[in-house]
Amino acid sequence: MKKAVLSSFIVAAALEATQIQSITFNGLLHLSNESATDISGLKVGSNFSDEIANRAIINLYKQGYFENITIEENAGNIIVNLVEKPVIAKIDINGVVTNDQKSIEQIIDIKKGQMYDEFALNNTKIRIRQFYEARGYFDTVVTTDIVPINENKNSLHITLTVNRGENIIIENVNLVGAKALDYSDIEPAVANKSREFMGWMWGLNDGKAKIYELPGDSAKIQDEYLKKGYLDASVSAPNLNAHFDNYKADLTYYISEGEIYKANQISIKAPEFLELDTAEIIDDFKLQKGDILNSSWMKLDISTLENIVANKGFAYVKVNPNITKNSDYTADIVYEVIPKEKVYIRDVIISGNDRTADRIIRRELYLTEGNLYNKTDLIDSKNALKRSGYFEDVQIIEKRVDKDQIDLEIAVKETSTGSIVGGIGYGSSDGLLLNAGVSDSNVFGSGYKGSIMVDKSDDTLSGNINLTNPRVNDSAYSLGGGLFANDYSWDEYDEQNYGANIIGGRQLGRYINAYLSYQIERSEIDGLDAFYRDAGYQNGVNIKSALTPSISFNNTDDYYVPRSGIIASTSLEYAGLGGDMEFIKNRTTFNIYQGLQDYIDMDLILRYKSGFGYIYNDDSSKLPINEKLFLGGINSIRGYDSRSVTPKKKICNPKNSNGTVINGCEIIETGGKISFNNSFELSFPIINRLKMRGVIFYDYGMIGHSDINEIKRSSAGAGIEWITPIGPLQLFYAQALDDKKGDDTSSFEFTIGRRF
Structure with a gap:
């Protein structure tokens, strides 16, 4: 007797009931005899019939291994002959770029090592076509070439050749029935836009149809009407009239507006x-x-x-x-x-912190196990973690346990907080430039901040070492300190200074920190000529012993790219605790950030930044030049050389140390005692996946010796903000707007490491 299944099951003539004496499988490669016996349901000693044979064939066929199964019976001896499907040994995808190939490999139904299946192969071709349709390409053709690798034909090499189709280009978007809104009003909201002139250029609409986003565009258009108060507005499904002879199309919506409510x-x-x-x-x-x-x-x-x-x-x-x-x-x-039920926190789970210790994250949380749920605490916890600068991204995922309990998963994505810096360059004024150093704002994941830096040029040699623990024993207290030394050789004089500082702080609430620092510094100025001495500069050694209380406020939502919140600080440096300097210096800053995403559905950020400085000193002639105020450069007024915006004094015919008159005049920078600078900035995305943004800005500042209006300067320009693997980089082009004769201006400036 014999039962067989080829591409479909063939029911043989009825079999007489026979007791199974033995079971033999021929052609098994991937299954053992024992496994095949269990799967088939056949058992020695049991009856064998037509129904049992069919059931065995079906059970074996379901495994997906076989393309041909026959069953023979002779005096109770059952022989099952099997022909297994060939195995896919190799898959090639031709006609696609590398990035597309990687994506296609993730979505296709056939994989290397699987049994060949014609249905899976056909489904693979459909998926490839859908992949390109989702990207706006139509009439994609996928052909297959199947070649056996060995003589037994049980291993196959499958080649998929893809002939990518063409983009459908939307020429016109028609809003039939629209009176209150036109295409320009809905264009920012919809995914399918009409092609603009030179649409191939970056930033312009190329008009490529996005088929899978078409249904959602109707709802987006209706939402634009709802924003204008048209509660009765209705928008039809999109009607894409495509011409496949030239792959161009018109897109039409039928709109009923109604009245404004x-x-x-x-x-x-x-x-x-x-x-x-x-x-x-x-x-x-x-x-x-x-x-x-x-x-x-x-x-x-x-x-x-x-x-x-x-x-x-x-x-x-x-x-x-x-x-x-x-x-x-x-x-x-x-x-x-x-309201539903009150909810309590059952568990807090931290993930993604391969480097940062759990306790560093937990100390920033305002919600923990057993607490009553609080939305503000949740948002503040997320913002506090993002302000730390340790993480590229922070998500707090709420996982409902039951009606009154919830788990919080703190999912962080760590960012590079450390850098090793080494560089060599050349400057027109500084000559050969060398710098080296190492810094980390999260040393070994401990939360400590430390740095060692050395800079060398033809005129300068400087270095510093700093270490800070922002949360001593995870408390509200901070402690830090540092050493520094500088050796400057300016055109007019030489300056050397070195010293140390120590600073302690305490958190006062969620957003406020208070600090108290002490600095001891020895500075020596030498080589001043008669012009500078006549302007009030002094050669000699000065010792500064200063105590500085300060307070800061920060409720921003991110460290590098804040989109909401305020950063403000003020300090009052008192020099006079010993030493030979006596003055009081105030420095105040105020920055505010406002994202516009919720208002205009665009990731724009408005920023206002300002700084104020004032020195209280009765006798400015006793104040060394290196303690006075200066503006200019990337930290105040871009477009002017660093520290070049300052009061100046014309000195003529001074006397040298032996009383001899030196003929001639020089303009001497005297430094200021009061200053104010502010900036208005608009930040916008350029390439999101590269974390690159653009910025346009306007800077304005004032500085004087006794009158803040003594000198006024402004500038405007544009720049790039980019979070690179070595830290945030800013590159600016600035144009001085009201520079005067004698001003030192500069067009290009850059910095690495500053928040935006």
Whole structure:
């Protein structure tokens, strides 16, 4: 007797019931006899029938190994003949670029080492076509070449040859029925845009159709209408009329706009136990009575209300806006608050910190095990971690355990915090430039900050060593210190100084830190000529012993690229605790950052940065030049040489040390006692995957000896901000706007390591 299955099951004639005496498998390669017997369901001593034979064939065929199965029976001896499918030994993909090949290899259904399956091969061809369609390429053709590798034909070499199709280019986007909005109003929101002139250039629309994003574009257009108050607006599904002779298309939407609605009565419906001051909350809403009913403003108000309730422990609060339209085209809004259950933190799990110790992360968290859920604490924890500068990205993932418990996963992506710097260069004024050093803001993942730096040029030799523990024993206290030494050989004089400093601090709340530092410094100035001495400069040795209390505020959401928050600080340096200098110097800075993503759906960042300095000193002639104030350079007014914006004094015919008059005049920089500088910046993305942004800026500063208006300078320009593997890099081109004769200007400046 014989049963067989080729490409489909063939039912043989009915078999007489026979007891199985033995079972033999022929052709097994990947399965053992024992496994094949178990899978088939055949057993020695059991009956053998037509139904049992069919079931055995089906069971074996389901394994996916076989393309041909036959069963023979002779006096109870069962022989199962199997022909296994060939194995895919090699796969080549031709006609695609390297990056596409890597992506295709991830999505196809056939893999090296698998059994050959015609269905999987056909599905692979479909997936490749879909891959290119998702990227806007149509009529992609995939051909296959299947070649046996050995004589037994049980190993195959499959070659997929891809002939990528063409892009469909959208020539026109038609908004039929639109009156209030035109294409320029919806263009920033939609994915499918019409081709612009020279659309192949970076930054311009190339018009390539994105088929898989087409359905979502209708909703995006409708959302633009809702932002303008058109509550009755409806937008049809997209109608893409493509011409496959030239692969060009027109895209059409049919729109019914309706009328503009304004907000009328706004109220909050919430359970009494929440104890919400609804009048105060509504007063702080973005959308107020009489405003055009802007859906984006409404979403912001919903988020505000959800956060207020979530701060009371209701992590899963929902706020549903119930809108009632009135005949006069106004709408009443009732925000219905559904708090659900209070939620507690069960566990805090930290992941992604291959280098940074868990405790360094935990000490920045305001939520921990057993705490009642609080949305503000959650956001502040995330921002505190991002402000640390240790992490490229921080995500706090909420994992619901049950109705009243939640786990928090703190998923961090560490960034490079350390760098070894070595360089050689040449400057027109400094000659040969050499520098070397090592720094790390998270030494061995401990949270310590340390650096050793040495710089050498024709005119300078300087070095410093610093080490700081920002959280001593993970407490609110910090402690640090450093040593420094500098040797300058200026054109007019030589200067040497060295010293040490120690600084202690304490956190005062979440955003405020107070510090107290002490510095002892010895400086020596030598070689001043008669012109400088006549301007008030002094040769000799000075000892500065200074105590500096300071306070800082920082509630930004990131260390390098903040999009919200304020950084402010002020310090008061008192020199006069011994030594021979006596003065009080105030330095104050104020920076504010505001991202515009929530308002205009673009990742733009507005920044305002300012600095103020003032020296209290009754006799400025006793104040060394290196303690006075200067502006200019990348830290104050770009477009001017560093420390070149300063009061100047014309000195003529001074007397030298023996009383002889030296004929002639020189302009001497005297330094200032009061200064103010500020900058306005707009940052925008260039290449997100490279973390590269652009910036345009305007700088303005004032400085004087007794009058801050003595000297005023400004500049404008543009630059690139780039978070590189060795740290954040800034490159600026600046143009001095109101430079005067004698000013030292510079066009290009760069720095590595500063926050943006």
